[in-house]
Amino acid sequence: MPKVPRKNFYAVRSGREGPKIYASWDECRGVTHGFSGASFKGFYSRREAEQWLGPLVPVPDIPHDVWHPFRPDGPGTSRKARYRNRNPVERSPYARPVKLEPAQSEIPEAFAHSLWDSMLPKAETESDTLVTPANNSTLPVFRSSSPDNLSGQSEDDTPPEPAIELSPEQQEVLDAVKAGRSIFFTGSAGTGKSVLLRAIIKWCRDGDRELAVTASTGIAAVNIGGSTLHSWAGIGLGKETAERLVWKILGSDKYDERREQEKQGKPFAYDDYDPDNHDDPLALLASRYSKRRVVQRWRHVSTLIIDEISMIDGKLFDKLEFIARVLRKNNQPFGGIQLIVSGDFCQLPPVPDHENGAPVPSTFAFDARTWNLCLGNIMCLKKVFRQKEQEFVDMLNAMRFGKLLPETIEAFKKLSRRVTYTDNIEPTDLFSTREEVDNANQWRLHRLKTDVHVYAARDTPGYDRNYNEVKPDVMEKLLDRLVAQKSITLKEGAQVMLIKNLVQGSLVNGTIGKVVKFLTTSEAQQLGIKIGVPDNESSSNKPAIHSWKIGRHFGMHQPQDETTRRERELLSKPGLYPVVWFNQGSIHGGPIEVLCVPNDFEVNTADGRVEARREQVPLILAWALSIHKSQGQTLERVRVDLGSIFEKGQAYVALSRATSMDTLEVRNFDPAKVIAHQRVLEWTRTHTDLI
Numbered sequence: 238m239p240k241v242p243r244k245n246f247y248a249v250r251s252g253r254e255g256p257k258i259y260a261s262w263d264e265c266r267g268v269t270h271g272f273s274g275a276s277f278k279g280f281y282s283r284r285e286a287e288q289w290l291g292p293l294v295p296v297p298d299i300p301h302d303v304w305h306p307f308r309p310d311g312p313g314t315s316r317k318a319r320y321r322n323r324n325p326v327e328r329s330p331y332a333r334p335v336k337l338e339p340a341q342s343e344i345p346e347a348f349a350h351s352l353w354d355s356m357l358p359k360a361e362t363e364s365d366t367l368v369t370p371a372n373n374s375t376l377p378v379f380r381s382s383s384p385d386n387l388s389g390q391s392e393d394d395t396p397p398e399p400a401i402e403l404s405p406e407q408q409e410v411l412d413a414v415k416a417g418r419s420i421f422f423t424g425s426a427g428t429g430k431s432v433l434l435r436a437i438i439k440w441c442r443d444g445d446r447e448l449a450v451t452a453s454t455g456i457a458a459v460n461i462g463g464s465t466l467h468s469w470a471g472i473g474l475g476k477e478t479a480e481r482l483v484w485k486i487l488g489s490d491k492y493d494e495r496r497e498q499e500k501q502g503k504p505f506a507y508d509d510y511d512p513d514n515h516d517d518p519l520a521l522l523a524s525r526y527s528k529r530r531v532v533q534r535w536r537h538v539s540t541l542i543i544d545e546i547s548m549i550d551g552k553l554f555d556k557l558e559f560i561a562r563v564l565r566k567n568n569q570p571f572g573g574i575q576l577i578v579s580g581d582f583c584q585l586p587p588v589p590d591h592e593n594g595a596p597v598p599s600t601f602a603f604d605a606r607t608w609n610l611c612l613g614n615i616m617c618l619k620k621v622f623r624q625k626e627q628e629f630v631d632m633l634n635a636m637r638f639g640k641l642l643p644e645t646i647e648a649f650k651k652l653s654r655r656v657t658y659t660d661n662i663e664p665t666d667l668f669s670t671r672e673e674v675d676n677a678n679q680w681r682l683h684r685l686k687t688d689v690h691v692y693a694a695r696d697t698p699g700y701d702r703n704y705n706e707v708k709p710d711v712m713e714k715l716l717d718r719l720v721a722q723k724s725i726t727l728k729e730g731a732q733v734m735l736i737k738n739l740v741q742g743s744l745v746n747g748t749i750g751k752v753v754k755f756l757t758t759s760e761a762q763q764l765g766i767k768i769g770v771p772d773n774e775s776s777s778n779k780p781a782i783h784s785w786k787i788g789r790h791f792g793m794h795q796p797q798d799e800t801t802r803r804e805r806e807l808l809s810k811p812g813l814y815p816v817v818w819f820n821q822g823s824i825h826g827g828p829i830e831v832l833c834v835p836n837d838f839e840v841n842t843a844d845g846r847v848e849a850r851r852e853q854v855p856l857i858l859a860w861a862l863s864i865h866k867s868q869g870q871t872l873e874r875v876r877v878d879l880g881s882i883f884e885k886g887q888a889y890v891a892l893s894r895a896t897s898m899d900t901l902e903v904r905n906f907d908p909a910k911v912i913a914h915q916r917v918l919e920w921t922r923t924h925t926d927l928i
C-alpha cells in the first residue's frame with residue numbers, strides 16, 4: 238500500500254491561542270478541542286499553512302500615527318495582557334516545562350564534575366575535558382519541508398535580493414548546512430559570502446529551525462537582519478570570565494551564595510540548578526535572579542549564525558562555547574548547537590580591548606581553544622563575483638595576504654591617475670574616520686546653491702527579547718547602527734547612495750546617483766517616474782511596504798488591507814521627495830529616475846523580531862563614505878586615499894569594494910599600509926586550501 242505523507246503543520250485560525258501554526262496534531266488539538274468556533278487545518282508544508290492562515294489574521298484598524306505598525310497589539314494594552322497574547326512558546330520557560338532532548342538531559346556525572354572543575358581557574362589549561370561528538374550524525378537534522386527556492390519571491394525578513402543562482406561552491410556550503418554540519422565558510426572579498434548567508438537564513442527560516450542570526454558588529458548584524466552576538470548571548474560586554482558570565486546569566490546572587498557554601502566545604506553539585514523545578518528552593522532562588530530569556534534562548538537554539546567572525550576575539554569564542562555547554566547541559570562542542578560562521582580573517586580584525594588605558598592585544602577566533610573542535614569543517618569560496626578582471630582579482634588577493642611583488646605595487650601606483658566621468662557622477666571617497674567623511678560630504682553639499690530639503694526620520698520603538706517596549710535611549714543606540722540617518726539634508730545636485738534594494742531588484746543597495754529634483758508622489762506618478770518601493774510583490778508602479786516581520790514572529794501576517802492602507806498613505810503624503818537619477822548599477826541597464834520615498838529600516842533581535850524601526854528616505858550623501866560602513870558594499874566608482882589608513886586589513890577592505898580597476902583611484906599608495914596581520918598569515922599557512 239502506498240505510504241500516505243504525514244501532515245506536519247497545523248494552522249489554527251481560531252483557537253485558544255489565536256491564529257498560529259503548530260508542528261503537531263496534539264498541540265493543535267490542545268488549543269481547538271472544545272473551543273467554540275475553532276477553525277484549523279493540517280498541511281504538509283509550513284508555507285501552505287502560512288498561506289492559509291495569512292490574510293485572515295485580524296489587525297486593528299487604527300490610524301498609522303497612533304498604532305505601532307509592528308506592535309502585536311494596540312496602545313493602552315496592559316503589559317500583562319500583551320504578554321498573555323503572545324506566542325506561548327516565547328513565554329518564560331517556567332510557564333511550561335522546557336523539554337531537553339534525551340541526549341541533553343542525560344549529562345554524565347563525570348561531566349558535572351569536570352564542568353565544575355573547569356569553572357575553577359586551573360581549568361584554563363584543561364581543554365581536553367571536552368567530548369568530541371563521535372560523528373556528525375549526533376547533530377540535529379533539519380526538518381524543512383520547503384523547496385529550495387532561493388530565487389523566488391521572498392517572504393522573509395532579509396532585504397529583497399535580485400534573483401541570484403548560487404554557484405556550485407556556494408551550493409555545497411548550503412548542502413552542508415542542510416546536512417546539519419557546523420561550518421565556517423570564508424573567501425576573499427566579493428566571493429558571495431553575504432549572498433550565501435542570506436540563502437542559508439532563508440532556508441533555515443522556511444523550515445522550522447530555532448535559528449539565531451548574529452554578527453560581530455551592529456552594522457554587520459543589520460545587513461543580515463539579525464542582532465549582535467553579544468546581545469543575543471546576553472553577556473553585555475563579555476569581559477568577565479566564562480564562569481562569571483554563566484553565573485551572571487543564571488543569577489549572580491546565587492553564585493555568591495554558592496561560593497560561600499563552597500568556602501565552607503559544602504560540595505557543589507551542578508545539577509542543583511533546575512529552572513524547571515519550582516519545588517526546589519534553590520531553583521526558585523536561581524530563577525528569581527537569572528536572565529530567564531537568555532537561558533531559554535541558549536537552550537532552545539538549534540542553529541547559530543555568526544557573521545563577520547574576523548572581528549570576534551578568540552577568548553570570547555571560548556567563553557561562549559563554555560556558556561553553551563553549561564546552559565544546555567550538553568557536553569558536545571558548543572553545547573551541540575549547529576554553528577554557521579562566516580567571514581574573512583584578512584578583513585577587519587577584532588577591536589582591541591583596553592586595560593588600564595593600554596591596549597590588550599586581541600586574538601582571532603581561530604585562536605580559540607575550542608575553535609577546531611567546533612568548526613572542523615572549513616569551506617572556502619574561491620570564485621570572485623564582484624570583480625571581473627582577473628588581473629585586478631590577483632592584485633587584490635596579493636594585497637589580502639600582504640604579498641605585494643614589485644609589479645603589483647607598480648600596478649597599484651598606476652591607479653593614482655584621475656578618472657573622470659561624463660555623467661557628472663563622481664567616485665565615492667572612502668575614508669577611515671567618520672569625521673573625514675562628514676567634512677567631505679558637508680563641504681560638497683554646502684557648495685551647492687540649490688534649495689535645502691531636510692528629512693527627519695520617524696523612529697518607532699519595538700520590543701526587546703523580553704517583550705518590553707524598547708526605551709527611547711536604547712532605541713536611539715540601536716538605530717545608530719543603521720546606515721539610514723536620523724536626519725539627512727539634501728539639495729538638487731547632491732550625490733547620494735541608495736541604501737536599500739528598490740523597484741523589484743532593478744536598483745541595488747550601493748548604487749550611486751544624483752538628486753535631480755523634488756516632487757510629490759502624485760506629481761511623480763503623473764510624470765511616469767518610478768516610485769522607490771522595497772517591495773518584492775508590487776508589480777505596479779506603486780509604493781508598498783514589505784511584510785512586517787513582527788507580525789510573522791507573533792504568528793500574525795501583514796494583511797492585504799494593511800498594505801494597501803500604507804500604499805494609500807504614502808501616495809497621499811503631501812511632502813516633496815527627492816527624485817534621483819541613477820546611471821550605474823541598474824541591473825536592467827540604462828539610466829533610471831526614481832522618487833525616493835521613505836522606507837522602513839529595522840534593527841532586529843537574533844530571531845528576527847523588530848526592536849526598533851526607522852522610516853527615512855533610503856539615501857545617504859555619497860561623495861564620501863567610511864571604510865567601516867563600506868564593508869559588505871559593492872561600489873562602482875571608488876577613490877581611496879591610503880594616507881589615512883591605520884588598521885590592518887582596512888586598505889584591503891577599501892580597495893576590494895571596487896568592481897573594476899577602470900573606476901578605482903588610489904591615492905598615496907604605500908605598501909607599508911597594506912600589511913596583513915601576522916597571526917592571520919601564520920594561520921592561513923596551515924590552511925593552504927584557503928588561499
Ligand SMILES: Nc1ncnc2c1ncn2[C@@H]1O[C@H](COP(=O)(O)OP(=O)(O)OP(=O)(O)O)[C@@H](O)[C@H]1O
Nearest residue numbers: 402403404426427428429430431432622623869871
Ligand atoms: N552566485 C552569484 N552569482 C552572481 N553574482 C553573485 C553571486 N554571489 C554573489 N554575487 C554578487 O557578488 C557581489 C559580492 O557579493 P557579496 O557581497 O555577497 O560578497 P562577500 O563575499 O560578502 O563580500 P565582502 O567580503 O566584501 O563583504 C555582489 O554584487 C553579489 O550580488
